[in-house]
Amino acid sequence: MQAILSPPVVRPQIPTYIYAVVFSSLCIVWGLLWDIMWHMSIGRDGLFAPPHLLMYVGAVVAGLFSGIKILQLTFAKSHAERTHSVRFWGIFYGSLGAMYCVWGALTMLTSAPFDDWWHNTYGLDVQILTPPHTVLLVGMMTVQFGAMIGVLAVQNRVANQPAVGSRAEKQAHERLAKRLKIMFTVAAGLLLSILYTMLAEKLGEWASHHSSSYITMGIAFPFFLLSVGRASPLRYPITLTAAAYMLTMLIPSWILPFFPATPRLGPVLNPITHYQAFLFPLLLVVPGFVLDKLLHRFGKLNDWLLAVLTGTVFILVITVVQWYFGAFLHTSVYAQNRFFLSTSMSYSDDPGWPYHHAFHPHWLQTMPAFLKGIGIAIACAIVSARLGLLWGNWMKRVQR
The missing domain is CATH 1.20.1450 (particulate methane monooxygenase, chain B)
Structure with a gap:
């Protein structure tokens, strides 16, 4: 008699967009800090000043990778991760983290021409929380919250799945869980950095x-x-x-x-x-x-x-x-x-x-x-x- 083989266990993996949005979150924070130091040291900047470009890179990478992930889950009905997604607008499927990243990226990119117009009209900022900067900070924190929630969702799924199989498979499961814990800590620390920067004047x-x-x-x-x-x-x-x-x-x-x-x-x-x-x-x-x-x-x-x-x-x-x-x-x-x-x-x-x-x-x-x-x-x-x-x-x- 032939042995009846049980179906392989589908193990959770870290989606590529998770790495991308955590990287984006780092670009956003360091771009913002560079921008503040630019204002302290150089003064006037332009729409495409180097600190702004670094922030734009973070917004584009987060929005692009998250948007692609949403489109994959929407049009690939047999996608393994679709069961762990949410439906919105009656059409699209995606993780909560990916949706927050897309919305945050759009908000950040919208704030860029607003900030440039503000400088041309009113001159150099004397406060962090000007109207265009407030829009920018909301977008930044939305992207970073999306990164944190995206990591957290995968982390929770891994934690709820017991480590089974061979010793090598169990070790791989433990490494995955450890990597997710580190990524969540990094993502949370980056969001805390933006929160502190927003309140730094006080x-x-x-x-x-x-x-x-x-x-x-x-x-x-x-x-x-x-x-x-x-x-x-x-x-x-x-x-x-x-x-x-x-x-x-x-x-x-x-x-x-x-x-x-x-x-x-x-x-x-x-x-x-x-x-x-x-x-x-x-x-x-x-x-x-x-x-x-x-x-x-x-x-x-x-x-x-x-x-x-x-x-x-x-x-x-x-x-x-x-x-x-x-x-x-x-x-x-x-x-x-x-x-x-x-x-x-x-x-x-x-x-x-x-x-x-x-x-x-x-x-x-x-x-x-x-x-x-x-x-x-x-x-x-x-x-x-x-x-x-x-x-x-x-x-x-x-x-x-």
């Missing part, structure tokens, strides 16, 4: 002794960090995501100042000759590690109780860390080097201004006012943490 070291900075942190970061911590199967996902964000932020600021740059737009108060670095990022890795530990120990608590615990601890830890580290960055001579970036100064800044390395009175508070602000920050962080846990519960179930 989070610089000059604001580290003002409660408004911690209120902003309490609103923005517990939501994101706890959603990642709840969704990722890694042992220390929040810590690793925060580390990925710090490296993403620091690498361009460490490298670009070695390259020449001279201002092209006046007034030039600080005649620089090289690129000026962006800010040293917040030390989110410290509260991130504490949050990971809390999730290990109290992860099975009611989510409201867990939100109260994690939100409160996040604000207390980040306040202590940034109060002292922000003061070090802003006032210490030991921070005035290329590592800590405190020598960075835009060409339009007056070198003689007395508050380059001292706290401006506007950014100082009395202790009662500061403590009141920290109380508000804790309340905001608790709500943010609860929403983050809720969002993380949804992300754990994403498989499409």
Whole structure:
């Protein structure tokens, strides 16, 4: 008698578009940071300035690869991945991540001529969140969210499929799962980098002794960090995501100042000759590690109780860390080097201004006012943490 062979097991693989959109996400973040440093060092840019081109590459690659994937799933009815896709507009099939990437890429490319018109009409930006930049940032975050969700869907499918077969097949399954965990951490760190950059004007070291900075942190970061911590199967996902964000932020600021740059737009108060670095990022890795530990120990608590615990601890830890580290960055001579970036100064800044390395009175508070602000920050962080846990519960179930 002939043995009856069981059908081969279809094992999940990482689609090519997943690699493409994570690469695109990196191009977008570094393009944005380069653009900020371009504005600090050179001033006026054009529609096709090098930093813009890097961002456009990210948008085009993300939109193109995701669009091709959607068309494959739409027209190839026997495609193995179609069972893990969602239908939209009654016609198209695709993963959630691919759809977000397409929408984000279109938004980014739409913002480009809008930004060029804005510069031609109103001149140089003095803020990060101008209307065209807001449209651009929404597109960027949509692409990056799509990358993160795309990786997460494959990661969840792999996690739900047990490793079976020969030893080699089990090892291949483990390698695939490990690669997906790393890619999810990288994608989450890149999205966190954009979130921080969007809020950087309120989070610089000059604001580290003002409660408004911690209120902003309490609103923005517990939501994101706890959603990642709840969704990722890694042992220390929040810590690793925060580390990925710090490296993403620091690498361009460490490298670009070695390259020449001279201002092209006046007034030039600080005649620089090289690129000026962006800010040293917040030390989110410290509260991130504490949050990971809390999730290990109290992860099975009611989510409201867990939100109260994690939100409160996040604000207390980040306040202590940034109060002292922000003061070090802003006032210490030991921070005035290329590592800590405190020598960075835009060409339009007056070198003689007395508050380059001292706290401006506007950014100082009395202790009662500061403590009141920290109380508000804790309340905001608790709500943010609860929403983050809720969002993380949804992300754990994403498989499409």
